Amino acid sequence: MDSPKLSESPIPSSSAPASTTTSSPPVQESPFSNYISSLSPIKHDKAPHVAQGFLGLNSPPLVFTSPRISTLGRPPSSSVEVHQNGQVDKKRTHESCILERSVTELQEGLVIDIKNEDDNKENVSVQPSSSSGFVDEYLADLVEADCANSAYVVNSNLKQSNNVLQSSVNGFTDSKNIKVGNKNNVGKEVEAAQLLSGQSEESIERKLTSDGKSLKIENEQGAAQGLSDEFQKFESDTFDISAKEKECENLGPQKVVEDHGDGCNDFLQQLPGSLQGVQSYEDFAENVGGDVDVPIHSMTHDLEASELQRGMSRRCLQFGEAQPQARANCTVSTNPAADTIISSTSLATTSEAEGFDSSHLDLSVTSRTRQSVNLPQLPINMIPQCYGEKSSLTVPKPSGIGLHLNSIVNAIPIAQVGSASMKLAQAIKSTCQSTENMDSCSDAFEKVSAPPQDVTLEVKVNTVADSAVSESLSAMESTECDMTLNDFLLPIWTINSLCFYRKKLSNSTDGEGCKRCNCKKTKCLKLYCDCFAAGVYCTEPCSCQGCFNRPECADTVLETRKQIESRNPLAFAPKIVQPFTEEDGNWKTPSSARHKRGCNCKRSMCLKKYCECYQANVGCSIGCRCEGCKNVYGKKEDYCVTEEMFNRSGGERLESRVTALTPLTPSFQSSVHGNKTSISRLLSRRCLPSPESDLTILSYSKSPRSPRTSDSNDMCLETSKEKLDIESYCEGISYNSVVALADEFHQTPLPNHPSIAMGSSSSKARELTNLSRFQLDHRSGSLTSGGSLHWHSPPITPMSPLDENKNLQGLDPADGGLFDILEDDMPEILKDTSMAIMPVKAVSPNGKRVSPPHNLHQLGSSSSGPLRSGRKFILKAVPSFPPLTPCIDSKSSSTQGRNDLQENRSNE
DNA sequence: GAGTTTGAAACT
């Protein structure tokens, strides 16, 4: 599914605007099919407009797009026109999406009046060129929002705004004049939910005023709409959107909107705020409550805002994975129409949430039925992570597996912004990508969303977008790089890119400040150019010569991008994929991000930034052609070994597998990062057999899940793969992690962890191994034999066998000790790793390994221990490992572990 | 800051 080909297929279709829209299958189509259809990231590329072009760029994300898009029906984001039917031309640009929405609404006979009461009450007319004024305004609103895309869209859209808006909505005769009125007692609220729901009761009037130049959208309060009181009053911004409606093909009943050309795109771009916002809002509401009919209080400040929303929607596409999940988790209204709408909205919502998180934008989402809906915090949570960083610049988290993910991955670790929620979201995305994992996704999503319910999501659809964009832009400019809206070429692309770019900046700069390209010959129109590759325009900080990667040359840029994408649809896709990430409470699983294509290092041994893997702080994998890989984040050999083990794990004895692994597990000298990386990789192996294959993620659904959830029997039944994984994981932890920890913290050896204190050298590792064996034997007793398994936990948690509780406690983050160290000094990633490790070692929440009764008395014997029992025990215990399960609750876990152990024994 | 090294990107 990730394969570019899939994505490409959509592209062609996209080129033919009319093709898919009408034929959209019924909403009920299986999520999988939808998902598959929506997978192709490339779709967007072909979008005629710049935005589309960027969408195309975004296409990579699409690869990762969560099924949700398809499921939901329409991906608000870029070209994806996923509808309920699920089969929508991916070419659809945001505009198309918007059009679809509008069409749908129209079809439903809903008229939306959106009145935007702006504090300023200024009608903003969208103008073709990037209006600095608008931008400035938005900037003024600074919020860390991932609005880069939207901002970009705004600019580009504005430029194109002169174009007549053409809506190709069937039966959408009124489309020309769309008046969106936000009726907000509270503020600017857009009631679109009803439209979506098809409820005519809510009189939402959309007037598309095709002055030919400006589309004016007014938000009228739809108090009746059931706007929740909770919602804050938003400043109603009246924005005039001037656009000429261009005739667009009538959308099929499915609300499919086809792009009929720039005009449509323009229209969409201009409209985004109102419709998208509404829809997104609705989606969000649905996600939350699953009710389709949700009065949305959207405040549209400007077209920009709308576009911002659009951009957000696009982001959502990128986040598609998460969204789908979120959606899945949230009971979506059965109403097909609602679903479709929701789907689109959900995306938007997600993006919005992100914007909110990062920025503090007030997104108050009000649903009629559920006024105070616990907004799906998933999106929100996810959002913050992206923006959490110091830098004000909010980079939309790359939703897509591809670019976005990469960006995210990179950005997060580096930026240290990565929050658990974000990782979780990513993980969810990954998981969700596989249709098979929907359940898992849902679960994960729930976890994510579960969070702060107190936080009432306040969505100001329009406002949010605007603010987000503004803030993001402003943040970028002020904080990081003096970036302007111009920097954002395309919404999606920009978003993804921003993440990546941001990361890159942070990496490259390392305090130096914004470092940008220095192209001499390529005119910044090739992937050599980091800016171009990142989807951003070159700016002052750049020392490029003859640069064409500037807003003035947007056309050229887009064209070039298209060319590049034509050669390689994934050229702009994220290079780094984060297969799985899960966070829950204290527990964090290390990110298993990897370079999608892998490096090709010959001399740098993957120890320098020449290596893309290293540069991205990810380990090398099978996909790498590197020679003499010594990537501290994970050696290719390790990856290969683990994978190999994994492949033959089925039925193979644990010991043999372990043995095989042991020799292979290399990196004793690996740094902490390396450890973490290794671990993560090991953990993720299952998910990502090959760097290229995103599908592998699917398999993750199970393994990632916490074993706890499964019955003991299930655990016993766990496939050898899981076992292997666990083993690998243990290994990675024991050797790499432990050693790394030792290296990293050798200066501060843990009191009770002599092994850790030991040097990082291989000999040390060996010692640790021995020690671990010893301890392990004591603990489990059964694991003896030279098998490498034993040492897994011991090295890490040298606690005395007798005092397991102490060990656990010591390990317990709350207690401080190693955890404290990790927390304090360790990098985010490392922390994650450590976290993962910790449970395995000492904490073993399940306590299975930690305290086998009969083993305890055998403390002294290294060789003792019935392998059989031990082995079984281990296997069972493995699944229950915290790594897979986010939360580490020493007590509960330990208790449960014991229970599990007992169960295992009984089973035996 | 100049020069070298490196590996990705682009080209053939």
Next chain:
DNA sequence: CAGTTTCAAACTC
């Protein structure tokens, strides 16, 4: 697809 060239970043001095 493989080999070569080009390119800009990373690195070294």
